[in-house]
Amino acid sequence: MSVYRGTILLRLFIILFCCLWGGLLFWQIIRSDLANHSANPRAYAVYTAKRGSILERNGEILAYSEATERGYERRYLEPISTSHLIGYLHPRYGMTGLEKRYNSYLVQQRDIILTIDRTIQQVAEDRLDSPGAIVVLQPRTGQILAMVSKPYLNSNLLSELWLDYTSDVASPFFNRGTSGLYPPGSTLKPFLLAGAYEEGTTTPSAVIHDRGQITFDNQVIRNFGGIAHGSITVKQALALSSNQVFAQLAVSLGSTMLRYYHMFSMDSSWDLGVVNKSARMPSEHQSSFGWAQLGIGQGGMLVTPLQMAVAVSTIANRGVRMEPYLVREITGPWLMRRYQRPLVHSTVISSHTAAHVRDAMVLAVSQGTAQAARIPGLEVAGKTGTAQNQQGVDHSWFIGFAPADDPKVAIVVLVEHGGTGGLRAAPIGNTVIKTALESMEERLIP
Amino acid sequence: MNSRNNVWIELGLWGSASFFCLMHHKDGSSWWQLISLWVLFFTLFLITKHRAAPTSGLLIVATFAVIGWLFMCRIDASLALAHWQHWIAASIAYLLALHINWSDYNHKYLYGIFTLLILLITVLIGVEIGGAKAWLNLGSLQFQPIEFARVPLLLFLGGYFYDNQLLLRASSRWPLLRYWGPMFLLMAGVFLFLGVQRDLGPALLFFAIFITMSLYTAFSWHSAAIYLSIGILGVMVGWFQFTHFQQRVWVWLNPWMYEHSLGYQILQGLFALNAGGVFGTGLGYGRGLLIPEVHTDYIFALIGEEFGLVGATLVLLLYLTLLFWIVKISAYTSDKGHLLAIGVMLLWGFQVFLVVAGILKLIPLSGMTLPFISYGGSSLMANMWLLGIITSLGVKRNVCV
Numbered sequence: 001m002s003v004y005r006g007t008i009l010l011r012l013f014i015i016l017f018c019c020l021w022g023g024l025l026f027w028q029i030i031r032s033d034l035a036n037h038s039a040n041p042r043a044y045a046v047y048t049a050k051r052g053s054i055l056e057r058n059g060e061i062l063a064y065s066e067a068t069e070r071g072y073e074r075r076y077l078e079p080i081s082t083s084h085l086i087g088y089l090h091p092r093y094g095m096t097g098l099e100k101r102y103n104s105y106l107v108q109q110r111d112i113i114l115t116i117d118r119t120i121q122q123v124a125e126d127r128l129d130s131p132g133a134i135v136v137l138q139p140r141t142g143q144i145l146a147m148v149s150k151p152y153l154n155s156n157l158l159s160e161l162w163l164d165y166t167s168d169v170a171s172p173f174f175n176r177g178t179s180g181l182y183p184p185g186s187t188l189k190p191f192l193l194a195g196a197y198e199e200g201t202t203t204p205s206a207v208i209h210d211r212g213q214i215t216f217d218n219q220v221i222r223n224f225g226g227i228a229h230g231s232i233t234v235k236q237a238l239a240l241s242s243n244q245v246f247a248q249l250a251v252s253l254g255s256t257m258l259r260y261y262h263m264f265s266m267d268s269s270w271d272l273g274v275v276n277k278s279a280r281m282p283s284e285h286q287s288s289f290g291w292a293q294l295g296i297g298q299g300g301m302l303v304t305p306l307q308m309a310v311a312v313s314t315i316a317n318r319g320v321r322m323e324p325y326l327v328r329e330i331t332g333p334w335l336m337r338r339y340q341r342p343l344v345h346s347t348v349i350s351s352h353t354a355a356h357v358r359d360a361m362v363l364a365v366s367q368g369t370a371q372a373a374r375i376p377g378l379e380v381a382g383k384t385g386t387a388q389n390q391q392g393v394d395h396s397w398f399i400g401f402a403p404a405d406d407p408k409v410a411i412v413v414l415v416e417h418g419g420t421g422g423l424r425a426a427p428i429g430n431t432v433i434k435t436a437l438e439s440m441e442e443r444l445i446p
Numbered sequence: 447m448n449s450r451n452n453v454w455i456e457l458g459l460w461g462s463a464s465f466f467c468l469m470h471h472k473d474g475s476s477w478w479q480l481i482s483l484w485v486l487f488f489t490l491f492l493i494t495k496h497r498a499a500p501t502s503g504l505l506i507v508a509t510f511a512v513i514g515w516l517f518m519c520r521i522d523a524s525l526a527l528a529h530w531q532h533w534i535a536a537s538i539a540y541l542l543a544l545h546i547n548w549s550d551y552n553h554k555y556l557y558g559i560f561t562l563l564i565l566l567i568t569v570l571i572g573v574e575i576g577g578a579k580a581w582l583n584l585g586s587l588q589f590q591p592i593e594f595a596r597v598p599l600l601l602f603l604g605g606y607f608y609d610n611q612l613l614l615r616a617s618s619r620w621p622l623l624r625y626w627g628p629m630f631l632l633m634a635g636v637f638l639f640l641g642v643q644r645d646l647g648p649a650l651l652f653f654a655i656f657i658t659m660s661l662y663t664a665f666s667w668h669s670a671a672i673y674l675s676i677g678i679l680g681v682m683v684g685w686f687q688f689t690h691f692q693q694r695v696w697v698w699l700n701p702w703m704y705e706h707s708l709g710y711q712i713l714q715g716l717f718a719l720n721a722g723g724v725f726g727t728g729l730g731y732g733r734g735l736l737i738p739e740v741h742t743d744y745i746f747a748l749i750g751e752e753f754g755l756v757g758a759t760l761v762l763l764l765y766l767t768l769l770f771w772i773v774k775i776s777a778y779t780s781d782k783g784h785l786l787a788i789g790v791m792l793l794w795g796f797q798v799f800l801v802v803a804g805i806l807k808l809i810p811l812s813g814m815t816l817p818f819i820s821y822g823g824s825s826l827m828a829n830m831w832l833l834g835i836i837t838s839l840g841v842k843r844n845v846c847v
Contacts, residue, residue, distance in 0.1 A: 007773065029723070
């Protein structure tokens with residue numbers, strides 16, 4: 001029996017189509033170098049194409065594509081300090097930040113909605129007048145309401161100012177909020193206190209005699225200004241920022257203290273879409289003096305403002321640590337819409353412990369070192385820090401949240417070489433908290 | 447494949463097409479075209495069924511119609527509307543062809559002369575577009591007669607090979623001019639006119655169809671040798687006669703040297719395919735619109751970009767399925783119908799091959815449309831007419847086993 005003759009032609013076409021498929025395979029899969037060929041408009045088209053806007057939490061535009069005669073150009077609106085988060089998109093200098101991370105969505109002309117609040121970001125930008133960083137979080141959700149790092153780029157003026165930016169010793173490309181590593185100084189004390197309460201090392205009402213200094217391994221740790229506070233409770237010790245008391249607590253906690261620092265996120269980094277760093281935890285083998293140093297935020301302990309913000313939010317959120325995030329929503333038709341919900345990371349301390357630490361921080365604002373953060377008619381919890389460093393004048397820190405009984409915002413202010421925390425960082429924190437609460441009240445955000 | 451399964455596959459396809467359409471067009475203003483195309487194909491399906499003709503070919507073509515319409519919609523809404531109108535006209539051509547019994551037609555010479563006449567008219571009053579004088583203006587209508595000429599040409603070839611197959615096979619050595627003469631004369635006329643029009647793509651296509659049909663009917667090494675030498679002669683004539691032809695070959699061999707001039711189209715096509723990768727960028731998210739003639743000659747590059755290797759492979763497989771279906775029909779028809787069906791299969795098979803291989807830089811570009819998917823009324827109508835012929839050949843009354 002002979003095969004039907006027509007199949008011979010069918011075989012011919014099967015062979016021919018196999019050749020075609022080989023060609024497809026070659027050009028679509030194997031020749032991946034074509035994507036960057038100089039004649040391929042796809043290689044640079046992204047810089048002149050219309051892309052989605054980047055909006056702040058209330059829908060106000062932060063970045064958009066503007067039509068020009070040479071295609072679309074990216075424009076960035078006030079507050080300009082969002083450039084550390086949004087990054088830039090420039091035909092000569094490439095793309096960075098969220099523009100890069102969410103490029104695949106933006107090129108589809110889908111909008112990105114951030115957790116940033118324009119008003120809070122603006123006031124933080126205005127109030128921070130020298131190199132440093134401000135991070136504002138919503139404790140309940142972990143949303144980043146504002147993140148300012150000074151100095152910052154103006155992404156609209158890259159062509160004009162690129163050389164100035166690259167030669168600036170203050171490095172405007174560097175996001176101090178997420179990547180700047182600083183000794184935390186006394187702002188670390190609330191977390192040590194939380195660990196000590198949780199472990200039963202001390203109680204809020206325990207009385208300790210403060211002599212103004214203490215010696216470990218023949219090395220002296222002194223209170224700020226060498227002041228002796230006399231017989232005080234542990235709560236008052238935090239309010240007055242007694243180095244002696246916290247050095248003692250740290251030595252009795254030992255390496256357990258590092259476990260708490262770890263749980264409070266001080267060696268964490270997150271998938272924010274923006275580069276963020278963490279330093280390694282100090283070694284678990286320390287002398288008594290080493291532990292004492294770590295208890296007052298010196299001695300090799302390095303943190304970023306964002307880590308401090310997550311830590312202080314954890315206390316504000318009754319001991320529950322939330323994952324911080326920056327992008328709330330990616331718009332899109334129907335099923336393609338992406339929405340980020342708040343994520344619980346872990347419960348670090350009991351709500352009971354958190355309440356005690358909060359009370360101590362409230363005391364610090366009402367009667368202690370952080371009185372500059374006081375707001376009439378509002379209970380603010382806070383802690384200042386004055387961190388010694390090898391580069392020069394002390395770094396000035398303030399961490400806090402408000403209202404103390406139902407925290408809506410948590411804030412971290414760091415002023416590089418700003419001197420005493422209570423004089424420099426706390427007043428900035430005060431203004432930002434006030435504006436943030438007013439702004440959120442106006443918008444009726446729960 | 448049984449026909450019920452086909453219908454289910456088809457319904458799924460239309461559903462996903464509507465989904466794509468909704469996803470891509472936020473206004474969704476063109477949805478009625480998709481619905482009416484569906485109604486149109488459903489009607490054609492019922493009529494075909496009613497005439498006891500096979501429906502698989504129609505279902506495959508309906509798939510092409512959806513793909514084509516989706517891409518027209520994606521390129522430009524006004525293009526989609528025109529494409530939709532072309533489909534309405536083409537379905538009338540299909541119905542006309544379906545109602546004629548093609549298994550035993552006469553007047554093959556009439557068809558042959560008709561082919562020449564169409565080409566002659568194009569030579570005399572044609573308009574030059576894109577390097578080839580292949581267009582006719584009829585009032586506001588513009589069409590490509592060559593697309594219509596292929597129908598009578600296939601009828602002529604099928605009829606001639608059938609009527610004379612015994613004589614043609616008689617000599618196993620050199621083909622006898624006595625028997626082959628009329629055929630050679632007519633084909634020479636066709637190639638002459640196509641050469642004058644500088645429409646070299648169809649010339650190549652017709653040549654491939656002609657030699658394959660002739661070798662299929664009456665194979666001999668001698669005739670194969672003759673065709674080979676004619677082919678080489680043709681290329682040489684083309685080389686020295688048409689700068690157009692030389693250019694295309696140079697550009698084909700090294701498009702990278704002409705990346706912003708003559709090689710632009712082929713390079714942009716390759717970049718588009720490359721951007722597609724395995725799964726494609728998704729409908730509407732490619733940058734294939736930069737390719738010149740993306741809606742006609744280069745639609746396959748856009749499919750490759752937006753549906754990826756997977757989509758492009760599926761399209762090729764669908765064409766193979768269509769060819770398979772024609773071969774299946776040809777096995778059960780009268781001998782005349784058999785050769786006609788083989789001719790149509792060769793036409794579509796070679797056309798798809800030449801177009802896609804051109805885009806893939808395997809051969810020089812031939813400047814033809816992708817059957818049933820590309821934009822173009824003349825091409826759609828002619829192809830639907832041919833589909834009507836094939837379907838009509840498969841009508842049960844013609845079956846003679």
